[in-house]
Amino acid sequence: MDKTIFQKIIEKEIPSDIIFEDELCIVIKDINPQAPIHLLIIPKKPIPKLADASKDDLEILGHLMLIVGNMSRQFNVEDAFNVVINNGEKAGQTVFHLHIHLLAGNDKLNLPK
Numbered sequence: 001m002d003k004t005i006f007q008k009i010i011e012k013e014i015p016s017d018i019i020f021e022d023e024l025c026i027v028i029k030d031i032n033p034q035a036p037i038h039l040l041i042i043p044k045k046p047i048p049k050l051a052d053a054s055k056d057d058l059e060i061l062g063h064l065m066l067i068v069g070n071m072s073r074q075f076n077v078e079d080a081f082n083v084v085i086n087n088g089e090k091a092g093q094t095v096f097h098l099h100i101h102l103l104a105g106n107d108k109l110n111l112p113k
């Protein structure tokens with residue numbers, strides 16, 4: 001299967017605004033932000049979508065959630081942010097490599113388009 005855009009970003013084949021990286025994940029700024037703060041928390045393991053995750057991915061999934069919290073503190077929005085995971089094309093998923101949207105900075109609900 002062809003590499004997704006996120007796989008290419010993880011492998012540094014294409015540039016991105018990297019906020020954080022560790023052995024399990026990478027955090028980048030969304031190229032088309034839907035809120036003043038719009039980050040993507042992406043596991044390095046190429047799980048296509050949330051529904052494809054298994055028990056083997058428990059550590060990764062938990063880790064991603066903790067990174068969301070860390071990022072919210074780094075950007076001083078820990079009291080008000082939204083987390084979105086689009087699962088499947090009909091739900092608006094466009095990149096088939098699991099990722100969490102962290103949206104913040106508005107005084108209302110932040111949702112990706």
Ligand code: 5GP
Pocket residue numbers: 005016017028029030031032033040085086092093094095096112
């Ligand atoms: P999805 O619609 O799959 O939930 O979210 C994919 C997100 O990836 C979109 O918000 C889109 O703006 C973002 N995106 C797509 N291509 C790139 C890219 O090359 N770089 C960055 N930083 N974000 C991207």
